[in-house]
Amino acid sequence: MKAIVLDEQGGLERNPLHLKDVPIPEPGAREVRIKVNVCGACRTDLHIVEGELPAHKLPLIPGHQIVGQIDELGEKVTRWNGGERVGVPWLYKTCGVCKYCRRGQENLCEKAIFTGYHVDGGFAEYAVAPEDFVYPLPENYSDLEAAPLLCAGVIGYQAFHATGLKGGGRLGLFGFGSSAHIVIQVALHRGFEVYVVSRTEKELELARRLGAKWTGHIDDDMGILLDAGIVFAPSGQLLVKSLAKLDKGGRIVSAGIYTTPLPGFDYSLIYPEKCLTSIAHTTRDNVRAFLKVASEFKIKTHVNVYRLGEVNQALLNIKNSRVSGSTILKTE
Ligand SMILES: [Zn+2]
Ligand SMILES: [Zn+2]
Structure with a gap:
């Protein structure tokens, strides 16, 4: 599949992100695979790419505002049938047992894993995510309109x-x-x-x-x-x-x-x-609460759309505040 890969952190002016051909990921037992339609990009991606945030995985496929269809299920998945349109945000997985998780602050989880940071994200044609950390998206939004809801929103x-x-x-x-x-x-x-x-x-x-x-x-x-x-x-x-x-x-x-x-x-x-x-990150409850608010009236998302291969320029435009609204990469 086509994917945007970060091999080494560095200034965007030097084009650190590369469009590559990599194997399609297979979902684990409790994971779903998503055929990515669009994926948002934000300042966090900028900080991951340029190194203000320390690298946890290299090479890395960034991207944490994934919108697409579930196209394959892990063998123990129970919440999904396949074919549903879903979103994957920044919070990829939490431990469920630390004191923060137990008191409803899983956004502070000591072992939290983040999409497109600790694990590969959505600047690619396919991505995998745990079934419990994937959300149905409100029907009154197109893919392009829905992506900014997942991080920015x-x-x-x-x-x-x-x-x-x-x-x-x-x-x-x-x-x-x-x-x-x-x-x-x-x-x-x-x-x-x-x-x-x-x-x-x-x-x-x-x-x-x-x-x-x-x-x-x-x-x-x-x-x-x-x-x-x-x-x-x-x-x-x-x-x-x-x-x-x-x-x-x-x-x-x-x-x-x-x-x-x-x-x-x-x-x-x-x-x-x-x-x-x-505030740090988000809880699943907050994601669900916000998506419910978004379903109640139409939030107009102002989007700037780029192809995957234009990712360096897209992030550079965010860095230099040359665009207003949200930045979205299209996989096709
Ligand atoms: Zn935890
Ligand atoms: Zn973000």
């Missing part, structure tokens, strides 16, 4: 949930890429006012089109204080600056798996009762 929803907001407040989004453009739609659907900060005019324009109440740069005056904020851009400096936009008792959630170091800051930025936290 799921992570955004986990972060949105972590803000602790129940409804009717002012939510700030710092950085307006793939996740944020989905979160804004969920937040507006639930009656929030949304304030969007970005460096790039393209992202601010998309935010306005989607219904942001205010858009601007980090040093601009919003005229109000936020009840909560989610920081998507991988910038420690932005994280600290976002605290200055926060009202008493509010919470800033960092949604990134990686961020640059945080500069020192004054206590007043977290006093009184202002909180700075982060």
Whole structure:
């Protein structure tokens, strides 16, 4: 099959990803094989390829927003019949027995395995995944529309949930890429006012089109204080600056798996009762909850589509913020 292979981590400018012909994977006893139609790409892939995240498997097929049809079942699979359209997100497998798994925080599992990181992912014509970590996708989305739900959407929803907001407040989004453009739609659907900060005019324009109440740069005056904020851009400096936009008792959630170091800051930025936290990965419950929300109204996903062989350029465009919305690779 055709697959995108990372042999060695390195800067995207040097084209570290190669289109290769590799054997089609066989599913294990409790795994399903998926004929991949499309697979999303995000900043995490960027960090895996360039080395901000340490390598766990090389050579590696990246990709963790897989959409396709189940085409082969492992011998002990009971949940699937074959032929179903499914999605595979970042969380590939958890141990089920560590203290985090037992208390419902499997996103923090000490032995968590991630798709397209510890194991081969979906930048390929076929992929395999454990049957319990594969999800049916809402029918009101095409393959291209569904792929961004699996990472951008799921992570955004986990972060949105972590803000602790129940409804009717002012939510700030710092950085307006793939996740944020989905979160804004969920937040507006639930009656929030949304304030969007970005460096790039393209992202601010998309935010306005989607219904942001205010858009601007980090040093601009919003005229109000936020009840909560989610920081998507991988910038420690932005994280600290976002605290200055926060009202008493509010919470800033960092949604990134990686961020640059945080500069020192004054206590007043977290006093009184202002909180700075982060979310890590996702639980299966969160994936299911978000896919249910997505089935209740149509989230418009703005996608940039590339062929598999264009993956280096696709990731470079994410790196340089040259595109807004989500990036998707098509296998055909
Ligand atoms: Zn565990
Ligand atoms: Zn991702």
